[in-house]
Structure formats: C-alpha cells, structure tokens
Amino acid sequence: MTTSEPELSPDVANAKGLRKGWTTGTCASAAAKAATLGLVNGQPPTEVEVELPGGRRVSFPVVDADPDVPNKAAIVKDAGDDPDCTNGAHVTATVSWADQDEPLVALRAGDGVGTITKPGLGLEVGGPAINPVPVRMITQAIAEVTDRAVICEISVPGGQEMSKKTSNERLGIMGGISILGTTGIVKPFSTASYRASVVQQIDVAAAQNVEVVVLATGSRSDSWAQRTWPELDPVSFVEVGDFTGIALRRAAGAGIGTVRFVGMAGKIAKLAAGIMMTHFHRSKVDTDLLAEVAKATGASPTIIAAATETATARHFCEVCMTEGELRPLFRLCEMAAEKCAAHAGGDMVVEVTMIDFAGQKLLAHG
Secondary structure, X not given: OOOEOOOOOHHHHOOOOOOOEEOHHHHHHHHHHHHHHHHHHOOOOOEEEEEOOOOOEEEEEOEOOOOOOOOEEEEEOOOOOOOOOOOOOEEEEXXXXXXXXXXXXXXXXXXXXXXXXXXXXXXXXXXXXXXXHHHHHHHHHHHOOOOOOEEEEEEOOOHHHHHOOOOHHHHOEEOXXXXXXXXXXXXXXXXXXXXXXXXXXXHHHHHOOOOEEEEEOOHHHHHHHHHHOOOOOHHHEEEOOOEHHHHHHHHHHOOOOEEEEEEOHHHHXXXXXXXXEOOOOOOOOOHHHHHHHHHHOOOOHHHHHHHHHOOOHHHHHXXXXXXXXXXXXXXXXXXXXXXHHHHHOOXXXXXXXXXXXXXXXXXXXX
C-alpha cells in the first residue's frame, strides 16, 4: 500500500514576487540592542543595526523612545506581504543592569509576550516564549554593546489579543505571543512555518501523554471536533492544513496510539488515494478513483457519473448526499484511514470523519 507526500511547488512554497518581512525575533534583537545603547549612553538611538542568523546585517528605526526612560526601545514589526497577526506590533525591550553573577542576558516575558506552561516546546516551563534562535540573536545584539550582565524584558503591547489568533493557548503558551524566527526573515505565506507549527503541536500533545490526537484540516473541522470530543485535552486538537503526512509520522514516532482525522470530501479523497500532502497545487482529486469507489459500493448510475462530471470531490459528495447514497463516501473514509495508518507505520489506529461544507458531520469510519 503506497502513499506519497509531494513537496509544494515553488510558486506556493516561496510566494515569489511578494515582499519579505522581519520576524519577531529580529525585531526583539534590534529593540534589545537599542535599549542597551540607551542604558549605556543615557540616550536611545534613532536607528539600530543587528545581524541576522545568516550573517547579513540590517538596520531598523527605533520608535517609542522616551528620553526619561532611555533603557526602553521598540521596533515596529513589518511582516512584509505575509498575513501575520503581529504585523505592525511594537516589539519592545527594556534593559537593566543585573548582578555580575547572573547570566550575560537574563530574558523576561513582559506584557504581551507569552509564558511557557507546558512541556514539549523545547523551552523551560515558566520561562518566556522566546525561541532559541531569537534568544541567540538578542544575546548577540546586546553583546555588541556591553559585556556586563543585563536583564532584558521583551514586551509586545496588544500581544494578548494577537495571541488569540494563534495556537499559543492550546500549546500552553499563556499571556501573549511567542518571539519566533529561525532566519530572521519572514517569507510571505511560508508553508515552512506552518509545517513547523504542526510538528510543534504534535510534540506538545505527546509531552502531555495524550492517547488521542485529532487532526483537523481547518477551522470548521477543528470546531466540530472540539464540540464533539470535549473530554479531550485542548492540546489534542491540531489544525494540520495540508500537512497530514508529517503529522501522522510525528504522532506515530511520539507513540500516540490513536489519531482521529476530520475533514471534508476533497481532502479525504486525496488521502484515500494515498496522497498525504493535500495542497491543491500539488495534488488533484483522482476522479477515476471516485468512479471506482462508486462502482465497488453498488452506487447508482447517477453517482457513478457524478464521479467524473467535474474535477472536484465536493460535487461528488453533494450528489451522494442529494441521492441519499452515502456508501461511496463511507468507503472513501475507510480507504483514507487505511492509507493514513500505512503512512504512519506501526500500530497506530486511525479514524476518519467526513464533515460537510457547513461544518456538520456526514459519516465516520472507526
């Protein structure tokens, strides 16, 4: 039983032609350097330069400077053409001297920056939600100004509201956004960041020793799943988008015993064909497969014809619903569960639920 996980095409994965931006990690490092310069010189700078992980140096204007509080500075987050909820945020740093026996840079979460409350993120529980690369960038930026030990508080005014548009609370990151970034640069519509988020969510769920993980393809699927299984820990619910394959493998590797997949007909039809990366640019619905399933389940000529009338599984699904013939849809769920289990490997149990386009359950296998 073969499955595949095709890569996204460059036009989708890299979003060519769109303006790039800066990560919150880059902005935090620039704010930290500006605040440190203000602490040392008694006056905050108007512009500051920092180094990205790849070695490139970039400059930012400093905002919110207050001569009476020279050790506090902010950088406005510019996400480029990426639809980032933190775009326009004032990433702020406040730096003060620490005892010399303290680490060179002791980081604190200020207003609007989350605090880690659950294991599985690779960060200290109780510590600030600042990822390792931004930590290094902030430390390096401060070291360019002073070798004395400092306390650096990173804050983001409005960060608590911004975090509601992220999966932070579900991951146990409370009180605000995370300070993120691996390259320092935001690539518009970057699928790499989404994929990394899926992996991170699976890791957090595994760290809580959950026995069941629910993979939902989008907000409607996720909302249905959370209403249906309220007894599950919130970390059990993961919006995988198109990254079902990596989520399955990560869950299997973490020893999670049961995965419940919730999605609509199109995604399920692709999974039934063994395609684990379901983005429309890289995988098409196999209408021949739909026709084969219709015939194998004894469907009427109307259903069989609907399988190849258009290139969408939605049409096929809607005709099945109108005709009251759900056997082909159940078989698709069954096949999808089989292919997902094979892709994951091991003894994982996979259950598949199909919902309609209003976010209501149609049927389930498992």
